[in-house]
Amino acid sequence: MNFDELKNQWGREIIPYQSIPPLELKRSNNAIDKVRRNMKNDFWGLIVMLIIGLAALVLVPYLIFVHQILLFVAWSFYITFSIIAVFFLLKFYRFYKKSYKLSYSMKDNLWWFYYELRSFIDFYYTFNLVALIMGLSCGLSLGYIGANLKFVKGEDNLISKSMDHIGDLLPFFLLFMVVFTIMMMVGLYYAINYLYGKHLKQLKITLDLLRDNNEF
Amino acid sequence: MEQDFLKQIELHKAILFKLSKLYMDNEVDREDLFQEMVFQLWRSYPSFQGKSLFSTWMYRVALNTSLVYVKKDKCRPKVEELTDRLDAVVYSDHQQKEEQLAYFYTAVKSLNEIEKALIFLFLEGQSHREIAMQLGISEGNARVKLNRTKDKLQDIIKKQGYEF
Structure with missing residues (x-):
């Protein structure tokens, strides 16, 4: 195969007429912009969830009677979760903004994006796990305290006495919790992989191909 | 700025055409990649300081765009x-x-x-x-x-x- 001849042919190749497309794209189709789009959706999704949570906490006591202790527990969880969520959202926003200014003119920028995305995915997974654990803890606490209030109302030492009532159900309940948690974690893993992981993998494969052979 | 950019693209569009032909298997994907490259070039244009030739800078941006582009059709x-x-x-x-x-x-x-x-x-x-x-x-x-x-x-x- 004569590559010099091929090079000449390449240079002489007749290019069909090609008009210049509009400079603004409605929907970019590259890995980086897809990640950014997913991030934007997740960002607003989390904010909407926080607002709905806040609205529920404020409005529900007006609509139905809720015991003070239940409100106290719910607010405690909400505030703690909000603080973690705000910290996460700030980090999230910083990465999103920085990646917008990302110029495609340097391969280093692709590496930067790769490493940032990788740490973002780890952080996002951890955040979701924390949210899951907090959600479960909150649900359990509210359920447990609510059950105590209902069944042994007016007596002292409510929590320990109520154990007699739910003791028989405990093994099933624990099994359900374990299965539920595992299912949620697996679901979370696949969801994050679908939204971000596959793009990270694509970037890694491409960038690895550029490495020096003796770097491995 | 936009006019300068369009003039440069018009001059060098053969590069983009050949690159998209090299990376994509079918006409639709080629068109999409061509459009994506023009878009990314325009987005990165403010960072082009004119220290190198436009074509040199263009090669780099267009190649990086091709590298991270997500194909719609993955047929061999x-x-x-x-x-x-x-x-x-x-x-x-x-x-x-x-x-x-x-x-x-x-x-x-x-x-x-x-x-x-x-x-x-x-x-x-x-x-x-x-x-x-x-x-x-x-x-x-x-x-x-x-x-x-x-x-x-x-x-x-x-x-x-x-x-x-």
Whole structure:
């Protein structure tokens, strides 16, 4: 195969007429912009969830009677979760903004994006796990305290006495919790992989191909 | 600024066309990649300081865009389609050269993303040093990878039952 001849042919190749497309794209189709789009959706999704949570906490006591202790527990969880969520959202926003200014003119920028995305995915997974654990803890606490209030109302030492009532159900309940948690974690893993992981993998494969052979 | 940019794109659009042809298997994907490259070039244009030639900067942005572009159609190339056409009778020199280029384009589809970039820059007449700079690798690495890519390309074309 004569590559010099091929090079000449390449240079002489007749290019069909090609008009210049509009400079603004409605929907970019590259890995980086897809990640950014997913991030934007997740960002607003989390904010909407926080607002709905806040609205529920404020409005529900007006609509139905809720015991003070239940409100106290719910607010405690909400505030703690909000603080973690705000910290996460700030980090999230910083990465999103920085990646917008990302110029495609340097391969280093692709590496930067790769490493940032990788740490973002780890952080996002951890955040979701924390949210899951907090959600479960909150649900359990509210359920447990609510059950105590209902069944042994007016007596002292409510929590320990109520154990007699739910003791028989405990093994099933624990099994359900374990299965539920595992299912949620697996679901979370696949969801994050679908939204971000596959793009990270694509970037890694491409960038690895550029490495020096003796770097491995 | 927009007018300057469009003028430059008009002058160098053949580069983008060939690059999209190299990376994409079908017309629709080629159009999309072409559009994506123009979009990314426009987005990165404020960072172009004019320290290098527009075309040099353009190669880099367009290549990086191709590297992170998500294909809509992931079908493998159908190399056998061209071999059937080989049986046709006698070729003129021009026809033969076109045939060679067609085989080349088909064979290139079997290369990985970086090998495509290497062969593209080589065909565009870039030196090892320039290729290394465009891809952000060492000159030695560029030389080794390019030679391997050429060998691989030759093997693929031979397997298609063609040689030139």
